[in-house]
Amino acid sequence: MAEMAQEPIWITGIGLVSAAGEGRATHAALLAGTAPPPVDAESHAPFPLHPSPMLELDRQIPKKGDQRQMEPWQRLGTYAAGLALDDAGARPLVAEMDLLIAAGGGERDMGLDENVLAALAGLPPPEAATMLNSLLAGGLRPTLFLAQLSNLLAGNVSIVHGVTGASRTLMGEEQAGAEAVRIAAARLAEGRGQSALVGGAFIAPRWDLLVLYHAGGLLRRGGYAPVFARAAAPGAIPGTLGAFLVLETAGSARARGARGLAQVMGVACEQARRSATDTSGAAAGRALARLDLPEGPLTVLSGATGLAAPLAAEREFLAGLGREVTLRAAGSRLGWGVEASFPASLALGALMLAEGLTPPALEDAEAPMTEPARDLLVTGFGAWRGEALAHLRAIPAEEQA
Template sequence: MSEAPVPASPAQEIWITGIGLVSAAGEGRAAHRAALLATTPAPVDTTSHAPFPLHPAPPLELDRQIPKKGDQRQMEPWQRLGTYAAGLALDDAGARGLVGEMDLLIAAGGGERDLALDESVLAALAGLPAAEAATRLNELLAGGLRPTLFLAQLSNLLAGNISIVHGVTGASRTLMGEEQAGADAVRIAAARLAEGRGRIALVGGAFVAARWDLLLLYHAGGLLRQGGFAPVFSRAEAPGAIPGLLGAFLVLETGESARARGARGLARIAGVACEQARRDARGGSAEAAARAFARLALPKGSQQEPLAVLSGATGIAAPAAAEAAFLAGLGRPVALRAAGSRLGWGAEATFPASLALGALMLAEGLVPPPLEAAEAPLAAAPRDLLVTGFGAWRGEALAHLQAIGETQA
């Protein structure tokens, strides 16, 4: 599957004018500027969900973005996180006055399970014969799951909560499918703006790492690292992702709109392209990314000049190898920085979070120090970035970010 690239023209430049980031590093620009410039990762918790390490949640004053206690109570933790991060992005962009015309695109998971109920069901079924267990299971589920509980699991309730709390009432879409959902949400939002179907959009996702239900599912799929922390390209002895709490939202806006209201853009989205390959086919993932890269039409530049790459690598062996093969096929040196080494893996929120970090690097001229040998030193702050996203399971995505004022010529 391939998707058309985002059209970009001088008349309809797409800017990132606000970022809302929450991670183990903290919340907002200052915390994530510090995370980018640090020589160590964000905090890592190796005990609460051992043997799986994760980047935990920071303390949040929910009242600052979700003032009504009733709203807070009716949301699941990942919905509170997403609604909070969305508010940070709106404030960062100074765009509260535009929420009535703002499109909303969400990359969402499937909701959170009632773990206490799950454990009680499993305990009640232990040791029963198969036929009796099936009957008992139906009885327990009929009495334990209420319609209201089921409705609380609907993924598009994050969009609903953002609309209720922050007043965002433009067109709304919710996408599911881990990393590629986040990439497609950005791609679709940028494409709509570039085509003149709106002037501003709020796009992003949220992921809570400290969930046994998800950790067990991901472990069953062979996706998680066990043991202590290591940067994503240094996990050969124990490959796998280290999940991290992530709430990541971006305000995307046409350059014309941003200039008209005097907003300072953080970065220009020069292109977004997504692909989906059969990873059991040899080279399929790297070839899919190469096709996406060709559609971005990056400036040629010098073949000896390193290309700055903000990698969405997870630490899982297969996608890491595919990304390495893709980058090697570009025929020019690259200067890698891995978002996952700094904040962890956040499924649907991963790609928006990487774009937020990239925009922060370009807007403030940041030069993140290397955390491992695979991250070559940067001679100077980059003026443009290639952001990669190779999904844990499948899905290849690329975005080209430029500093405001840079061109593709």
């Protein structure tokens, strides 16, 4: 059977919220500048983070009742999704638009957690078990389990913005964000839809998550440093991120006169069994084999977190390409947003290509860019495991019409 031709897939809109602010213009200015994004090193010391910006929620979530029933990460994601739809001018498409969400679980009730721990302190195990059951029976909300599901964000995006096509949700780590983009692009390329809204959200100033990530040895202590300059204190700096993309077939975009920001040439994901003794980039090598990168020098937008093991794996992988590589680190400009990280990197990459930006270097590992990139390799080396690559290409003016 003859292989069916693949439809070109364009990014026609981005909705990006970070500590720097919101929207395309804000993040184009972030890429063009040399100042790091805002850093909060005090509120959750010793862990620095990139805090949440102030948002006028009414602009994207007009009903106060909708705002009240959402947790902060859901409000952030729903807001960013609306930004992407507006950026693409894609509101007329929402009834048939696919929706793919990558986000973590809901927020813990920290007040209840503290009360439980205080009540259990010093009790022998049998009494502690009885007390725990009693406290949880009277304190947990009926919706607590539902609050852990990333499909609550999908539901809110559907309700608020009317996106009612096929829906999928993923959660867990950076790999979830990359898989969401891969699946969305593959469905459209195969003719199973004309447009998709894909992305995720992450709130950084959350003690429940910081304690969890600290236990896994994932967080940096101290002040801000770019991701490739953290050897003395390796680790990620969490950053609040809401990142959504509107993906669209080239035919659909042209038919409605929409401009493509970048073409998604391919997305590939692989699992990695990373450990202190295994820092190879072999998984990324397998992913690369499924992409068709051009020969010659290459611009890479790195998703490095600042952790030593994945950073070593990425360096080995890039060195094995056998070509000149110019690096830029998304994490130095946005922070680490777990599931939202890969969509956010793609949003920055689309901006670089659409606006012809040459972001200045923030550290020695970032060599000067002499001219805008035409092709861009976006990497996502997960903090724990999972490696993802995406190839973006600038869309020439003659292909836009």
